[in-house]
Amino acid sequence: MTEQSLSINQGIHLTRIDKVMRYVQSHLDSSLNMKDLADIACFSAFHFQRLFCLYTGQSLAKYILISRLRKACWQLAFRQHMSLIDIALSCGFNDDQSFSRAFKRQLGIAPSLYRKGCLAHAKAKLLSGPQPASFMSQKYIGHVTLRTPELNKRRAIISTRHYHKDSVQIVDFPQTAIAFLAHHGSPETLMATVARFIEWRKEFGSPPSVSKTFNILYNDPQSVEPQAYRFDVAASLFLPLMANDYGVQEGEIRAGKCAVLRHIGSDNDLGYSIEYLYRDWFSQANAQLRDEPLFIQRVRSFPDVDEQSSIIDIYLPID
Numbered sequence: 602m603t604e605q606s607l608s609i610n611q612g613i614h615l616t617r618i619d620k621v622m623r624y625v626q627s628h629l630d631s632s633l634n635m636k637d638l639a640d641i642a643c644f645s646a647f648h649f650q651r652l653f654c655l656y657t658g659q660s661l662a663k664y665i666l667i668s669r670l671r672k673a674c675w676q677l678a679f680r681q682h683m684s685l686i687d688i689a690l691s692c693g694f695n696d697d698q699s700f701s702r703a704f705k706r707q708l709g710i711a712p713s714l715y716r717k718g719c720l721a722h723a724k725a726k727l728l729s730g731p732q733p734a735s736f737m738s739q740k741y742i743g744h745v746t747l748r749t750p751e752l753n754k755r756r757a758i759i760s761t762r763h764y765h766k767d768s769v770q771i772v773d774f775p776q777t778a779i780a781f782l783a784h785h786g787s788p789e790t791l792m793a794t795v796a797r798f799i800e801w802r803k804e805f806g807s808p809p810s811v812s813k814t815f816n817i818l819y820n821d822p823q824s825v826e827p828q829a830y831r832f833d834v835a836a837s838l839f840l841p842l843m844a845n846d847y848g849v850q851e852g853e854i855r856a857g858k859c860a861v862l863r864h865i866g867s868d869n870d871l872g873y874s875i876e877y878l879y880r881d882w883f884s885q886a887n888a889q890l891r892d893e894p895l896f897i898q899r900v901r902s903f904p905d906v907d908e909q910s911s912i913i914d915i916y917l918p919i920d
Contacts, residue, residue, distance in 0.1 A: 614652060614656065615656055617641075617642040617643060617644070618642065618652065618653060618656045618657065620641060620642065621638050621641050621642045621653070621661075622657075622664070622909075623866075623909040624638065624641055625638070625664065625665055625668055626668060626867075626907045626908045626909040627907040627909055627910065629665075629668055629669050629672055629691075629692055629693050629907065630690065630691050630692065630693050631693065632693075633665055633693070635649070635650065635661065638661065649661075665693075666703065666707070667707075669692040669693050669694070669703075670692070670703065670704060670707055670708070672691075672692050672903075672904050673688050673689075673692045673700070673704065673712065674708075674715070675903065675904040676688045676691070676692075676904055677712055677715055677716040677719060678715075678716070678719040678792065678796055679795075679796060679799055679904070680904070681716070685697045685700065685701070685712060685713065688700070688712070689701075700712065701713075719796060764862070764874075764877045764881070764882075766882065766885070768862060768863075769860050769861065769862050769878065769882050769886075770860070770861045770862075771858060771859070771860055771861075771919075772858070772859055772861050773856070773857070773858055773859075774854070774856060774857060774858070774859045774916060774918075775856055776853060776854070776855060776856035777813075777815075777837055777853060777854045777856075778837065778838040778839075778851070778852075778853050779815060779835040779836060779837055779838050779851075779852050779853060779854055780801075780807065780835065780836050780838045780842050780849050780850070780851060780852075781815075781817070781833045781834065781835035781836075781849065781850055781851075781852050782794055782797060782798040782801070782833065782834050782835075782847065782848055782849050782850070783831060783832075783833050783848075783850070784830075784831065784832045784833065784834065785828075785830070785831055786827060786828060786830060787827035787828075787830065788822040788827065788830055788832070789827075791832055794832075794834060795834055797847055797848070798834040798836075798847070798849065800847065801845060801847040801849045802836060804845075805843060805845065807836050807838075809836075809899075809902070812836045812837040812838065812839065813836065813837040813898055814835070814836055814898065814899040814902070815833075815835040815836065815837070815854065815896055815897065815898050815899070816832065816833065816834060816835065816896065816897050816899065817832070817833035817835060817854070817894050817895075817896045818832060818894060818895045818896060818897065819831040819832065819833070819894045835852070835854075838851065854896060855893060855918075857891055857893065857918055857919075857920075858891075858918070858919050858920065859916040859917060859918050859919060860878065860882065860883075860886070860888065860916075860917040860919050861914055861915065861916055861917075862874055862877065862878050862882070862914075862915045862917075863912065863913075863914050863915075864897075864912070864913040864914070864915055865909075865910070865911070865912055865913075866908065866909050866911060867903075867908040867909060867911065868903070868908070868911070868913075869908075871897075871913060871915075874913075874915055875895070875915060878915060878917050879917075883917070886919075888919040888920065889919060889920040890917070890918065890919055890920070891918035891919060891920055893918035894918075895915070895916065895917055895918070896916050896918075897913050897914060897915050897916065898913070898914045898916070899911075899912075899913055900912035900913065900914060
C-alpha cells in the first residue's frame, strides 16, 4: 500500500472516529453503548474498540467519562443555579451519588467542594493578580483534554476542516462598545477570570441573551511566555459602565473591515480554524492586517449546547 493510499484510509477512519466523538458530545445525557457507537463508525465492535484507542490515545469508556465530567466541571463552575442531581442527570449519570463517586475518583475532590472553591475564587477581589493553578485553573475545568497528542497527530494527516476561500466572508464590523475584563498571566488561570466576568454579568444584568459575548485574543498561548499572555473576556455594552469591584472596564472594538470565519465545534479545535485564516486564507488574499488583535464572538457556547454544536465567529482585522 502506498503512502498516499495509507493516508487516504487513515483519513476515512479518522472521519468515522470523529463522527462518533461528535455523537458522544451531543448525547452525554443518554445511555451510550459500544455496539451503537460501533455501528455509527461502521466498524464491528471488536475492531472499533482498538481503532478508537489507536486514533485518540484513550479507550472509548475513558473518553465518555472525561467528556461527562468536563461538562460537569463547567456546570459546577458557571451554572450555580443547577443542583448536583440536575448536573448528574444532564451528564449521563444515574444519580448524584454515582456522579460524586466518579468526580472524586477522577479529580480527587467532591463536586460540592469543587463548586464552593470555584465560587470563592470567582468572587475574590484579588483574582486580577497572579493566581495559583487551583480550582479555577485548566487543571480542573479541562482536567483531561479531549484532544490527545495522538489524535492531533492523526488529524494532521488530513485536512481537519474542509474550509475553502468561500468559507471566509469580508464584513465591515461596526464600532462596538464593550465591557471587558482583561486576563494577564498564565492561561492556566484563565477560567478564574471567565468566572469573575460571569459573576459581573449576573450582578449587572448583561446576560448573553441581551449582549454579545466576545473574546479578544492578543497573542497565542503557545508562542508567548505565561506572564506575557493576555486574553480579554468581553460583552457588548449599551449603557455607561457602572462602578464595580470586579475589575471590569469600559472599552471598544474598533470599526473596520474584517475577514470572518465561522468555527463550529469544540474550543479544542479553534486553533485549527485560526491557523487556516492566517496560513491558508491570508497567504492568498489581497489584504493587509490591521494593527488590531484577533477577536471572536461566541454565538452559541458550551455548556448551553454540546461542544460540537458550539458556534464561534473568528474576526481577523484587515485593511
